[in-house]
Amino acid sequence: MNKVIAAAGFAALFSTAAVCAAPTTTGTSIQVSNIAFDTFDLTPGDGSAAGYSIHDVSTFFYTGFRKDWATPIATKSLQPTAAATLTLDQGTLHSDLAWSGTPGALALNTSSGAEGVESFAQASQTFTVRVTPHTVFSFSALATVLDARNTPTSRGGAGIGLSVYGPPGEGRQLGYGLDLTSYDWGSATVKPDFSTARNFSVSYVNLTDTAQDLRFEYRVSSSATYAVAPVPEPATYAMLGVGLLAIGARRRSASLTRTKGAVRAK
Numbered sequence: 001m002n003k004v005i006a007a008a009g010f011a012a013l014f015s016t017a018a019v020c021a022a023p024t025t026t027g028t029s030i031q032v033s034n035i036a037f038d039t040f041d042l043t044p045g046d047g048s049a050a051g052y053s054i055h056d057v058s059t060f061f062y063t064g065f066r067k068d069w070a071t072p073i074a075t076k077s078l079q080p081t082a083a084a085t086l087t088l089d090q091g092t093l094h095s096d097l098a099w100s101g102t103p104g105a106l107a108l109n110t111s112s113g114a115e116g117v118e119s120f121a122q123a124s125q126t127f128t129v130r131v132t133p134h135t136v137f138s139f140s141a142l143a144t145v146l147d148a149r150n151t152p153t154s155r156g157g158a159g160i161g162l163s164v165y166g167p168p169g170e171g172r173q174l175g176y177g178l179d180l181t182s183y184d185w186g187s188a189t190v191k192p193d194f195s196t197a198r199n200f201s202v203s204y205v206n207l208t209d210t211a212q213d214l215r216f217e218y219r220v221s222s223s224a225t226y227a228v229a230p231v232p233e234p235a236t237y238a239m240l241g242v243g244l245l246a247i248g249a250r251r252r253s254a255s256l257t258r259t260k261g262a263v264r265a266k
Contacts, residue, residue: 001106002070006095014214018170020136024113024226025092025112025113025149025226026112026113026148026149026154026155026156026167026225026226027041027094027109027111027112027146027148027156027224028109028111028145028146028147028148028156028157028158028222028223029032029105029107029109029110029145029146029158030108030143030160030198030220030222030226031106031107031108031143031144031222032104032105032106032107032141032142032143032144032145032160032220033105033141033142033144034140034141034142034199034241035103035104035105035139035140036138036139036140036142037052037054037100037129037137037138037139038137038138038139039051039052039131039132039135039136039137039138040135041134041135041180042078042134042136042205042207043133043134046134048132048133048134049132050134050135050136051132051135052129052130052133052135052137053130053132054103054127054129054189055127055129055130056126056128056177057081057103057125057126057127057130058079058125058126058127059079059080059081059084059099059123059124059125059171059255059263060079060123060124060125061078061080061084061086061097061099061120061121061122061123062075062076062079062121062122062123062124063075063076063077063086063088063095063096063097063110063120063121063122064076064088064095064119064120065088065090065093065095065112065114065117065118065119065120066117066120067116067117067118068116068209069118071115072127073090073093074088074093074133075088075089076086078097080099082101083099083100083101083178084099085097085098085099085140086098086183087143090232091113091114092111092113092114093111093112093113093114093119094109094111094119095108095109095110095111095118095119095120095121096108096121096143097109097121097123099123101139103125103127103216104125104139104141104216104218105121105141106125106220108121108122108123108158108220108221109121109220110156110222110223110224111224112208112224112225112226113189113226114143114226115226115227115228116225116226116227116262117222117225117226118133118218118224118225119223119225120221120222120223120224120225121221121222121223122219122221123219123220123221123262124217124218125216125218125219126215126216126217126218126221127215127216127218128213128215128216129213129214129216130211130212130213130214131204131206131211131213131214132206132211133206133208133209133211134206134207134208134209135205136203136204136205136206137203137204137205137206137214138201138202138203138204139164139172139201139202139203140199140200140201141192141199141200142194142197142198142199143158143160143196143197143198143199143200143203144197145158145196145197146182146194146195146197147194147195149251153227153228154224154225154226154227155224155225156194156222156223156224156225157222157223158199158220158223159219159221159222160218160219160220160221161217161218161219161221162200162216162217162218162219163216163217164202164204164214164215164216164217165214165215165217165253166204166212166214167212167213200212215236225240249252
């Protein structure tokens with residue numbers, strides 16, 4: 001019986017080690033691709049072709065790690081004027097941001113393996129699009145998000161915000177917001193490993209006889225926060241295993257005693 005109990009304790013401890021050996025990071029990534037700038041000529045017979053040009057591109061990267069949503073651990077920023085990448089690493093924390101050089105084509109990755117620490121990345125970009133007279137202009141893209149988590153309480157999310165301001169006097173013409181997150185704010189629960197792809201677009205019609213400027217304000221963000229799900233202490237698993245197998249051994253011993261007694265009675 002002592003051998004059985006010892007084996008039970010070893011098996012319980014082995015099971016606990018297997019539980020504790022789970023992956024220890026959570027990550028979220030967002031990529032904006034398939035960027036397209038398109039035009040349509042409203043008056044093809046007027047001798048002036050439909051078109052557009054892009055000016056004054058300004059990009060800003062900001063990333064970092066923070067504890068409990070507030071206490072900064074490390075931050076880093078970059079203001080690229082051409083295609084660029086910004087990376088930040090610290091132990092099990094990682095983030096990177098990349099711009100391909102095409103306005104709007106951004107990729108952000110964040111991951112955290114530190115309890116209660118958020119890895120975040122934010123990219124903002126502004127640019128001006130000049131649209132020729134009598135032209136329909138459209139901007140479209142594809143946003144792809146992957147949110148991979150290994151505990152039910154880890155949290156990640158990504159979002160896109162796009163505002164387009166028309167010529168002076170017209171104010172804001174168009175706006176677009178896309179929140180892609182694994183956290184369900186309504187039920188306060190975290191969705192299973194989450195991935196999605198969404199198309200989004202905005203358009204503008206220039207009916208005037210002069211070129212018109214549209215100002216794009218474009219924001220992309222990603223974040224990942226690692227949190228360990230509550231689990232029983234290793235000692236609890238060991239005691240449970242020992243207890244269950246000890247009960248089983250006692251019942252087996254009692255069964256053998258009754259069987260021997262029945263044989264002698266014959």
